[in-house]
Amino acid sequence: MEEFGANFLHGSILFAYGGMIVSFALTVYRLLRGPTPADRVVALDMLALLGIGFIGLFSISTGEYAFLDVAIALALVGFLATIAFARYVYRSALQEHHKHPTEGTGGET
């Protein structure tokens, strides 16, 4: 039972690495493709979350729990980066409006 548990944990860590790598590739596609800057910011946010996941998996599989601090710091930095980028998107939208003030409001398509 003990051995089966260890094997199961090992296997699920490997499987999780695989799933996260696929997710990473799809997120990078969104980061490169866009189309709007806000899409790229969402993708960056997701990359930070995936980084936290990778670090967590690594610290479980090696038993090196010091990496947990790195994950927490990455969560902090990712949060602040997302907020800064959101502000940037908002500011550039305002400037765009001042250049073309006749456009309507809202997100009509």
Added chain:
Amino acid sequence: MIDLVAGTIILIGAAFSLVAGIGLYRLPDIFVRMHAATKAGTLGAGLVLLAIAIDSQDLGVITRAIAGLGFLLLTAPVAAHLLGRAAYLSRAELWSGTSIDELADKYDADGRRLAGTPENSLQSVTRDNPNPG
């Protein structure tokens, strides 16, 4: 036994991460994509942290993992809200199948405040400081 529980939680977390990645790839507009990245992505990373807390059996590690999980759960909605607001105000295109846009025509031309709401503190702030930044 603990290994089994931790492994199951890791598998669930990885599944959520994968779903978030697929959602980010497939979904049609930024607001829908944000929903995938924020909810499923946070849960994916958070469940891995939870698995660390269960697997480590060390009080210091458990505390840090739970703190990291709580921080993620607290900050992800805030960041997503700010980003969604910024995207809406920058007139990000909505998906053609969107059935309702309750914010349409609710913002004034500057996109700084909600138009048509009763006098509130936000408006007075905007009036006192008409050109922030």
